[in-house]
Amino acid sequence: MTAYEKPVIGIAELRDVLGGHFESTIEHIEQMQGGNLSRVYSFVHQGQPFVVKFSDLGDAYGTERYVSKLLSGQGIPFPRVLGEGDAGKLKYIILERIEGSILADCNTERQIALMPELIQLLTRINHLQVSNTNGYGWIKPDGSGTYPSWRDYLIDFFAEDQQGNFWEGWYDLFRTSCLERDVFEECYSRLIEYSAYNEPHRHFIHGDYSPWNILTNGQRITGIIDGNFAYGDFLVDVATLEMMMRGWGHDIVRYYQDNQEREGFVIPNFKERMIGARYLKGIDGLRFFAKMGWTDAYVNTRDFLLGLTN
Template sequence: MTSYDKPSLTMSEIEAVLRKHFGTGATEITPMAGGNLSSVFSFVHEGKGYCVKFSDLAGAYKTERYVSDLLSGQGIPFPKCLALGKTGRLAYAIMERIEGRNLADCTEEEQARQLPDLMAILTRLAAVKVGATSGYGWIGPDGNGAYASWKDFVVAFNAEDQTGTFWENWHDLYRTSCLEKDVFEEIYHRLMDYVPYNESYRGFIHGDFHQWNILSDGTRITGIIDGNCMYGDFLVDLAILDRHMPRSGVVGKYQDVQAKAGIALPNFKERLLGAYYFKGLDGLRFYAKMGWKDAYQGTREFLLNLK
């Protein structure tokens, strides 16, 4: 089990998909960086920017359309989904393109200046109205979570049997990669100790809230993209951002913003620890699969030293 290869397409295959939805006139079709599981291309039609994403994973993008409608309908700067379809074995989604570049491409100083914007978006994500939906964990195309409780989701997500998913046969990583079984199991046991603190909170979680999924014009945040969206404790998104911007004091700034707004954060420390363990454990497995040894080692040390 080695790193995952994104689907490859010829230019004529991409052009055929765009012709189906736009007729002629799509220009500047250009591969985009980012996206670990999708092949993404930007293009222009009648002066407006769009992107098209292709994936060979089952059910890809149906949930993204639900999330797109949910977030853009509540004023969160997330791309509108314009079309879904299939071409051969691949699913595709056509989205509006939000102007800006990855926040990761900004200097550290520029990123720091945009922290108030990031705190505002995190606050708005936590307040997303999820309506009459139910369940925890991965959001399905119908808007419901896949599991009855956060604990059920955590157990299932880390179970050995992941048939038909990105994690099928993931226990092979213990033999074929840098993933260490004793370390994984230690973090998993710690995670389960903190599950009770997180499981009474059910909000929207972007699930991949970091600089490569955040767009900026250099002075302000213009939008957020992608996501491994789920229902659970919204502090998961804070934990992700803090791990990707470790020198920015993200956690303290978030607490200050919430305190000024009169928003209570009960059991904050325990919930944040649960969030670190949840995302960190996922990170260990992912970095091992992708062969990113430095990211694996950094995450391993961070998790083992948490108190």
């Protein structure tokens, strides 16, 4: 299996797409960095900045439309959807562009200064009101979860038979990449064991709460973008942030626990739930890093996971 290549769209086709939504001139079209699964462009219309994303992965943006309404409607700074449609075989979505640059570009001192607000925003996200929905795992465009239980979600997420999504044929990675079958099976067995602690908890999960999806103007957090949105244990988002910032010297779990204590939140079985969340994000990270050819990230994550319960 070769590394995933994001879709390519020509500038003329891009202007045609935007012309179907905006009557006057589109200016300053620029391809943006980031977006592992989408080709992303920024542009300006009548002095206002916007973003358009393109994907070849099925109904890539139906859920983002739902989540945008959910988050922005409850005061979370997430881009509003302004338009969407098809461009040949590609799907696209047009969103407002939130002020700021990614947190990953800030130096360590600035990241530490922003950490309290970063954790507070995550807490708000994970305590969104979702009691009018049902199901676990991936959020569908209608707002419901895809699976009847957390365990069903985990089993299907790592199943060999994937159809029409990013992970179709992913077992080939055991032959064609650095992904090790014995490592996967050992970590997966631990994930299933610890998932019993995560199972009772159902909240909104951003799914990719990382410094590449968090925006700041240097003084405050201005917004969040993207995500692999799901319902389940909110500690999955803590595990994601920890995994993405571990090498930068930040003790994310300690920051998070300190904030929860100040806010008066009691989190039962915190240690066991964190282990379950770490295995979920870590195993997914292993196969993603292998598919992308990021060997160093793979090795670091593998060693962390294997040492978790020793």
